[in-house]
Amino acid sequence: MYYVLGIDGGGTKTICLVMNEQRQILGRGEAGASNYQSIGANAALISIESAIKAAIEQTGKIQVQAICLGLAGAGRSKDIEVIQGIIRDLQQSPNLPIEWILPNNIIICHDALTALVGGIGNDVGVVVAAGTGTIVFGRNQQGQTKRVGGWGYILGDEGGAYNIAVAGMKAAMRAYDGRELSTCLVEDFKNQLGLESIEDLIEVVYRRGWGVREIASLAPVVDNAAVNGDEVAREIIDEGVRELVKATRVVVTELVGDDFEIVTVGSVWKAKSNIRKKFMESICAEFGNVRVILPRYEPAYGACLLALKQLHFS
Template identity: 55%
Template sequence: MSYVFGIDGGGTKTICLLMDENKIVLGRGEAGPSNYQTLGIEKAKQSIQLAIERAILSANIKVDRHLNIEAICLGLAGVGRPKDIEIVQFFVQNLQLTHNLPISQLWQPKNIVVCSDCAIALVGGTGHSSGIAVISGTGSIVFGQNRQGKTKRVGGWGYILGDEGSGYDIAIRGLQAALKFYDGRGTPTILAEKFQVYLGLKNLEELVEVVYRRGWGVKEIAGLSLIVDRAAAEGDRVADDIINSAVAELIWATKTAISGLFNQTEDFEIVTIGGVWGGEANCRGRFEVAVSAIAPLAQVISPRYEPAFGAGLLALNALNS
């Protein structure tokens, strides 16, 4: 029996799945973040190694020095350029030499697959390699691949330069709208009251202390998108406009990806991934309606599998290539 590792490495955690040649998950391990761009190579490598070790330990199989793991795929945040791929491939080759991993033989270079976390999200979401992934969580990005293997990435430039339609984008717009209303220079909205109650503030002026002095980061601010979503679901016009604007940005990015990959006669799947799609304001329903107008043959789906499973599928594909 041959085995592979599928690894999903992000800025928060690293997940490793141990899979067999029949696509059955035998073990799962989790560790800390592995974005080497922010952590450095050594810390990223430590998280990846620990996730692998834990996946092996959790597997209900006999583990010895002859475990026949033939391929590995790592879908990592921060890996978008050829130089990044070279760096990751190099430290994975070194990782094989550790005495903690029961690997019977060194992986061939073609069996060390390194790609972006978007690529494994698409493969995991659809269960195959073609289609489009529209990811909207803390950040946002659209990534697609057609049946000929051509890829297209739209957005994903981070919270300062982009991430339109993301949780962070929605939250910031909501906070700005609430503060404008508080100032008396904006449209009336229940967002002001909702943020105040949710954060336990005496008044909205205390937002300055919360956001700046407490050192809130992108993730914490993005979490406030739920407040905007809930206000939109309750009929607040300002919040609803923010949600519509976010969906419009994601549609625009999706349309751009579609035009670069598929023609009007092709059917394909669009998988929606991330926390923004699960809100009460029906972002996903709004998105589906808009998609039907620009790509009638496309089907909008929810993820079939997690990204780490997609990495496992790509590792298995490497064995058959």
């Protein structure tokens, strides 16, 4: 029996699945964040080890013939070197009852690839990830890939929750100043955060030590305002959709010819203001050969499939 590990690691949590060559899931483990760029390599190692340990508690001691790690920010050679060090430490860990048989069967990739493979069930198509940040990634039948976005909250991430939340707060402040149209976002942010005045938003944003994820958590304020008919909020949401369509258009135009699928993953697609419907209508009107789908499997499942493919189980 062949066993592989598929790991999906990000800035919030780490998931590990144990799969055999028949694509049966034999164990699942979850732990904390494993984006080493934000928490450090040692902390990332601890999270990955904990997720693996939890997954194999359901299997007992096993031989692992391949491992795939789909990790946030793992696209550069320097990142891969760090992650290779983490894998070496895992193989030497006394906490993992695993016999490692990994001559060349180690795959390190960015999490957009595992989201694509997990979401669609194979490695051909396009994934449009819109959570805290955004990235569009595609792969065609010839193995060519194209990535658009994923540049982080300062340089990109248009259409993501952080971008939507910041746009909403900026609109509220402009409306309060009288520089732009009035919007219910002024009162909505006050109510959400328990502020006496919208001016107190300064204390929240600058003095509480809020990071990207805390700010991104305010995106539903804008979403709800759009649902309730606020024109300013609607325009913010519509601009986010336009950016996601624009990024997807670049990937589709460059890569894909025949019929293919686009999988949407991430929290933004669950918005009440029909973001996903608007995106689908726009992209399908432009490209008649696409189908927009919800994820069939989770990214860690995609990591397992990539590991099996390395062992020639396709």
